[in-house]
Amino acid sequence: MTTKIYVGNLAFNMTEKDLKETFATFGEITEAVVISDKFSGRSKGFGFVTFAEESASKKAVEEMDGKEIQGRALKVAEAKPMER
Numbered sequence: 001m002t003t004k005i006y007v008g009n010l011a012f013n014m015t016e017k018d019l020k021e022t023f024a025t026f027g028e029i030t031e032a033v034v035i036s037d038k039f040s041g042r043s044k045g046f047g048f049v050t051f052a053e054e055s056a057s058k059k060a061v062e063e064m065d066g067k068e069i070q071g072r073a074l075k076v077a078e079a080k081p082m083e084r
Helices: 016-026 054-064
Strands: 004-006 029-036 045-052 076-077
Touching: 004 054, 016 029, 016 045, 016 054, 045 054, 054 076
Parallel strands: none
Antiparallel strands: 004 045, 004 076, 029 045
């Protein structure tokens, strides 16, 4: 398990600040990023949260996967390396 998690099915108006606040209860967050389209700037509906400790990321995956936030059921999993 890594300290970085994938968070999918985000509401399109969710900001990086919102994402960080949503996961802050699990532990110290070193980075929270909402991925946006490079042309329109609009959110693509997913992002990544990196925790300082692996135990925090594991707990976040266990407790937040499927949880409804802003009317959408989140998909939360361990982040996988980007494929070429």
